[in-house]
Amino acid sequence: MKLKVLSLFPGIMEGFFESSIMAKAVERGLVSYTLTDIRDYATDKHHKCDDLVYGGGAGMLMLPGPLSAALEAAGSPGARTVYVTPGGRLFNQAYAAELAREPELVILCGRYEGVDQRIIDKYVSDEISIGDYVLSSGEVAAMVLVDAVYRLVPGVIRGESLDEESFTDGLLEYPQYTRPAVYDNMKVPDVLVSGHHANIVKWRMKKRLEKTLLYRPDLLQGKGLEGELRAMILELIGQGGEA
Numbered sequence: 001m002k003l004k005v006l007s008l009f010p011g012i013m014e015g016f017f018e019s020s021i022m023a024k025a026v027e028r029g030l031v032s033y034t035l036t037d038i039r040d041y042a043t044d045k046h047h048k049c050d051d052l053v054y055g056g057g058a059g060m061l062m063l064p065g066p067l068s069a070a071l072e073a074a075g076s077p078g079a080r081t082v083y084v085t086p087g088g089r090l091f092n093q094a095y096a097a098e099l100a101r102e103p104e105l106v107i108l109c110g111r112y113e114g115v116d117q118r119i120i121d122k123y124v125s126d127e128i129s130i131g132d133y134v135l136s137s138g139e140v141a142a143m144v145l146v147d148a149v150y151r152l153v154p155g156v157i158r159g160e161s162l163d164e165e166s167f168t169d170g171l172l173e174y175p176q177y178t179r180p181a182v183y184d185n186m187k188v189p190d191v192l193v194s195g196h197h198a199n200i201v202k203w204r205m206k207k208r209l210e211k212t213l214l215y216r217p218d219l220l221q222g223k224g225l226e227g228e229l230r231a232m233i234l235e236l237i238g239q240g241g242e243a
């Protein structure tokens with residue numbers, strides 16, 4: 001997958017692209033990336049990239065000129081082009097999986113009050129928000145998006161690590177433990193050291209349901225849980241007798 005990220009502050013993202021799993025994915029040729037400084041495409045002597053908003057209002061907008069020059073130079077006609085903005089469609093795991101199937105992603109990071117609408121109309125295929133809060137830095141949102149997407153590119157992470165993650169099948173992940181078996185007087189649950197595989201699977205599913213009910217009941221809505229899962233849910237919400 002090719003990633004082309006355009007920003008006024010590309011330095012914010014360098015460490016992210018040069019470290020850990022991303023660095024390995026790049027080294028193995030699974031991912032390639034470019035970080036473009038939009039300011040390099042400003043044509044006036046002060047390298048101006050923002051201006052006041054027509055119609056009035058607080059803050060500055062990113063100018064269309066440098067943005068379109070930078071996007072044209074990225075040279076990806078037809079490539080999926082994402083603008084990260086709190087005003088976009090809400091990002092989630094399914095959306096990340098969809099983007100991970102693209103051979104190339106162009107990602108535009110906003111600053112200030114955002115970008116001129118004509119840039120969005122002309123170049124952007126996806127306006128994406130990473131959550132219902134406002135960041136001062138589109139670069140942070142772009143890193144969140146890239147991180148969720150590139151790790152789903154085949155070969156970057158082992159498949160079985162992905163299978164049981166939170167959201168992959170619409171439930172949150174079960175709690176996990178490592179050595180020591182007793183830490184600060186807290187024991188690893190007996191079932192996990194019992195060696196009884198079927199009981200471990202059942203315990204983990206129950207914990208996933210419990211956590212999802214507690215923190216994200218919205219994920220269970222319309223899921224049509226049946227059989228053992230339904231019985232577990234009813235037990236968890238104290239209606240075991242009616243299962």
Ligand code: ADE
Pocket residue numbers: 084085086110128129130131132133134135136137138141
């Ligand atoms: N830029 C600022 N806030 C953002 C958000 N919540 N999502 C995406 N981009 C952003």
